[in-house]
Amino acid sequence: MAVFLIERFLCLFWLAVQQVCFACIKYAYGDIVGSGVTMRAEITRNAALFSLIAALSFMRDLFPGTSCAFLAASGTDYYPWGVRIFLCAAMVLFDSLLVLYFWRIVRVYKRGVAAVRRTWPADALLAALIFSAAAVYLYGSIGAAERLGLSSGEYVRIGRFFVQACNFSYIALESIGALLIASFLLGVKKRRGV
């Protein structure tokens, strides 16, 4: 149980870092394209979202009995993996959004505000895709574990596989982010003649 608690706190710390950066970059993009967004509003919105995610990840501790859906007839408790998969999916989403918004800023910087389009449909699609994939994996794996009669120890491996896949997604996304920042830096230096 202590392991689960530590892992949740670490995930929430990383999520907080991502959300602070996301609030800054979303404010930056909004201000550049003239949508009238303020930094305070973005920080408040992200703080509210973070509180909701944190509350969901501590749902059993806050409201005992509300997470019975994860307790299977076989006696295996899937709740800790449900929470871990949810938090990993949230971290992949915010990493993706950071890269997406920075790419949008680079595009505006290179092509001008004519390149501006509505952002929420792509953001919502991305969130839907990532959380759908996580839900399919979670419920697919629980169904398979029950049908195949897997032990809780064997299910741990299935859960860890998802965490590992998310880990490699962060590496890919962060590498793309670093490349985008490098290309932006080169563009700025070129214009300034540095």
Next chain:
Amino acid sequence: MDALFLWISSYFDESTYLNGLRAGGMLCAAADIAATALFVRVTEVIGDRPPSRKTYAVLLLFALLTPLQLVPRSTTRFFMVMFLVFLPPYMILILTAVREAHNFVSFVKSKVGADFPDE
């Protein structure tokens, strides 16, 4: 689907997971520290400031500490070490993002406005 989950539950053991985490942690640290250093440099170029040696020294120090992630023999300890290695670079990233957001916006706006005056 069942065959895939059965395969994972049979072959994806603790050592495979821990080795994957170690490799991932090293690569992730490299990408994160590079991104942070590049972002700090962007804000310096925009603000016409000389490179901050202290900031780059801290980033270099923690880049050199990333192999510590290879030491832990349990996943929880691995995550604790990862947290300690990533904490200073992330703090630098957050502080830079919050402090420089307005300058960054003004810079991009001025360039976009200068190049596309009709828009």
